[in-house]
Amino acid sequence: MEKFLTLSAIAAPLLRDNIDTDVIIRIDRLVGGRPDELGKYAFELLRYLPDGGENPDFILNLKPYRRAQILLAGANFACGSSREPAVWALQQMGFRCVIAPSFGDIFFANCFQNGMLPIVLDRPTVEAIAAEVEADPEHGFVTVDLEKQTIVSPSGRKIRFEIEPARREALLAGLDEIGMTMSREAEIAAFQARDRNRRPWVYR
Amino acid sequence: MGRTLFDKIWHEHVVADLGNGVALMHVDLHLMHDLGGGPGLRTLAEKGYRVRNPELTFATADHAVSSAPGRTEDTNPVGGRLLRMLREASASNGIRMFDLGSDGQGIVHVIGPEMGLSLPGMTIVCGDSHTCTHGGVGALAFGIGSTELVHVLATQTLVQRKPRRMRVTMDGTPHAGVTPKDLILHLIGLAGAAAGSGFAVEYAGPAIRALGVEGRLTICNLSIELGAKIGMVAPDDATFEYLADRPMAPKGEMWDRAVTHWRRLNSDDDAEFDREVRFDADALAPQVTWGTSPEHVIAIDGRVPDPDGAGDAGRRASMRAALEYMALKPGAPLEGLPIERVFIGSCTNSRLSDLREAARVVKGAKVASRVRAWVVPGSTGVKRAAEAEGLDRIFRDAGFEWREPGCSLCVGANGEMVEPGARCVSTSNRNFVGRQGPGARTHLASPVTAAAAAIAGRLVDVRKLGMEPWKNS
Incomplete structure (x- = not known):
């Protein structure tokens, strides 16, 4: 498994609650589809219009966020199905870390099997980071340091996060x-x- | 201090305490389906491992098989490939499989209890989030991802964090027309779709005790829609009667020994829970979802809520997007809303008691001309039992399609989908955006509400039909 140490990257805010695993990756892309082509189908019903063109209103289609590697999400992110390809699809889109007030339990566990770091922060803190990013998206860089268990927001504010010790060690070492x-x-x-x-x- | 049902079963399965509330847990039963089973066995082989306990592993095909009458394994060609992959890998690894046409074939969460595979006190896993269903017989059951699936195949164990414990107590006696599905949908609306996140939920109270096992399976099935990957009901005489003489259940002296063991599986009177939720089922109306999360649920005689009244920005954003997707306005009634599709099926509501209750509504009536209505029995066993009682005739005579067992329209993994923009009253578990097909609008409801909607061509309050109280086995 790929290690997770530190990450400094653009963060993309997608703060709607209850984004489910079906929205992250549709099941028909998993049946008979190629596991290495999930990235282009991630969030497909939000990301593309019915004619197949990109939805210009979807936040992850906007320019600075296309290079985002950190997702700022709403409560109960990735609730629903146990499909691990939800993690793979996010990874293939470039994400390595999701920060949200709460997660679907099975998705949360699946993240740790794949070197993806899910971080739980209270809703006001996630919203505050998102507000800083949105104020200047081109410089919306957030730094996550797993070793120190800290997040540095675009304005330089340092936020501590909790993570279970065994899972932290496994991610740091790629066990x-x-x-x-x-x-x-x-x-x-x-x-x-x-x-x-x-x-x-x-x-x- | 006393222990909860969950604690007792957890304790019995700890292979090694890994510290900080993490344990290596034994898995008593691993169920595999066509979507994840074949690929999982292939990954296992690629990693150079073998199946450690094939005798504790069972397979069936449900997700990708067609439900079309007279189907073959290639009616859905992609499903046929997955089925053969699972069949061959199961055979070469010594795993027993319930293949198409056999009684044990069906939705994995229907056949587990039905075949007597799923028993009280067992740890049960499957690469599917609705594995919580098996908690209805008093098992500790939960869904896993594909890496964990390979972990179970290789080691018959899983590394798990002990969840916190929640008890949901349901008091009272539901009104006629109010079913187990309505009880659990109401709870999700009350507590929220993330309320169970990080918890194992135990359902208790008089309204749960009064339910047969199939109703308890329905309740536990939607635990994951409450956010909890584990939901359970303490086993009792109703459980033992349901499981006795099932094909894979223990027999004779072994059965007696097992029942003696199972009778200890309940929460002690002084057991403490990290969270308690309680509600009264007496005043409940039939429940129908209006939005795109199971928490977007109201009574059939209620009105669609206004996002402006919701607590915080994330919730408001979720509700607004849902209203737009569902083409509904705040304040609108659900009763009377015209519908195009009805789906009676899925691991939530496709068991014999569900079909019997729906058939009571349908008997002698006709499906509205604007509606295409399907019944997809949960298993070949359910289908044959229903046909022996003549339920298929009742549905067919009314204009329903009587189809072959599988997951079908719940998830569309077999290519069966609801048309874009069409409204479907569905007895399944998820009303997510696009779940039943891109643009499809799902209203989750009970089998009787779905059946009544098929006849009326619109959402109706089944209490007005003068129904008898829900019965189940």
Whole structure:
């Protein structure tokens, strides 16, 4: 997995609540589609007009935000389906970090499997960062430092964020969770041996 | 201090405590479907791993198979490719699969309980967010992404953070025409679509106890729409009766031993929850969504809310966009709104009791000429049982299409979609933008409300039809 250390990039505000995973990537792009072509279909119903042309009103189509790598989002971002391609689609669009008041739980977990950093900040703080960005989008740079757990807003304001220690370490080191669990095979085998006596009906 | 139902099941599955509330958890049952199963097994092989416990892994095809009457696996060609990929990979890895035409084929969250695969106290995962459904039999069940899916295949475990615990208590007795779907939609409207984020939810109280298992499955199914990836109901005699003699349920002495174990799975009287929500079901009206989030829900006799009255900017923005997409105005009534499509199906509401209740509304009537109405049974087992009771005749005689089991119009992964701009009353779980097809306008509702809308050609209040109270098995 790709490491996440620090990131200094344009941030794009998309503050509407409840942006769901179906909006991030439609299921028909996952069925029979190519996993490396998800980026161009990310947010497709918002990003493109029915005739296939770009929607000039959609914020991620606006010039400075086309190079954004940080997404400032509304509450319950990426609620809905468990589809991990929602993370891949955002990554292929260039995003490496999403900052929101809350996330869909499954998307939140999927981010950490892919080197994407989801940060939870309260709504007024997310809105304040967005306001700073919107004041001068060409210079709307936000810096995220995972090691120090800080965000620096465009005006230079420093904001601390919380992240679970194990997930922080895994992102910093780019650790592979499956490999780590495989090293615990003896514990898994011992659990199953005990459990087979206690709950034999589970093992069919 | 007492322990919650969740705590008891969690504790039984900890393989290793990784500190800070993180644990390596054993997975008792892994269900796979056509969309994620084949690709997951391929990734596993590419990484050089093998399936650690194929006997704890089961597969079926639901997402991408056509629901057209007389379908074959290639009616939807892309679905056929995914199905064969899953079939071949399952066979070569020793995984049992419920293939097209067999009783166990169907929506993965319908067949789990129906086949007796999903049992109380089990940890159950599937690469689908509606895995929370299985909590209706008292299991700890949740959806996972594709990397976690490979993790489960390789290790039969998952690294999980212990969520906080929420209890939702539903008091009272719902009015006739008010169904389990209405109870859970009302809760999502009341608490919000992010209320359950970071929580495992336990549903309790007299209105839950009075429900049969299928109603509890419907309630737990929409936990993810409340923001919670886990929802559960403590198992009781109704659960045990429902599961007894199911094909994959334990038998004889093993069954007795299991039931003894399961009877301990409930929240202690002095168990504490991090959050409590309570409401009375007595006064509830049938619920219908007006917008593009399940929290955009009102009573059928209510009026579409005004975004200007909503609390904060994000919420107002979400509501405004929803009104525009749904072509509705603040203050407008939902009752009487003309509709073009009806979908009775999905892992929320496609079980036998759902079809029986909908059939009671449909019997002897005709689908309105402006409406195209579908019934998609949740599984081959449900379809055959419904046909044995003559339910298919009731639907067909009224002008419904009686189709083959799968996810179908809930998600459109098989190419079946609602036309742009058309209004669909759907018994499914998500009214997201474009969920049922680009431009499609979804109104989530119960099977009886959907059935009544098909007949009337518009949204109606089923309480006016003089219905009997909801029954389920």
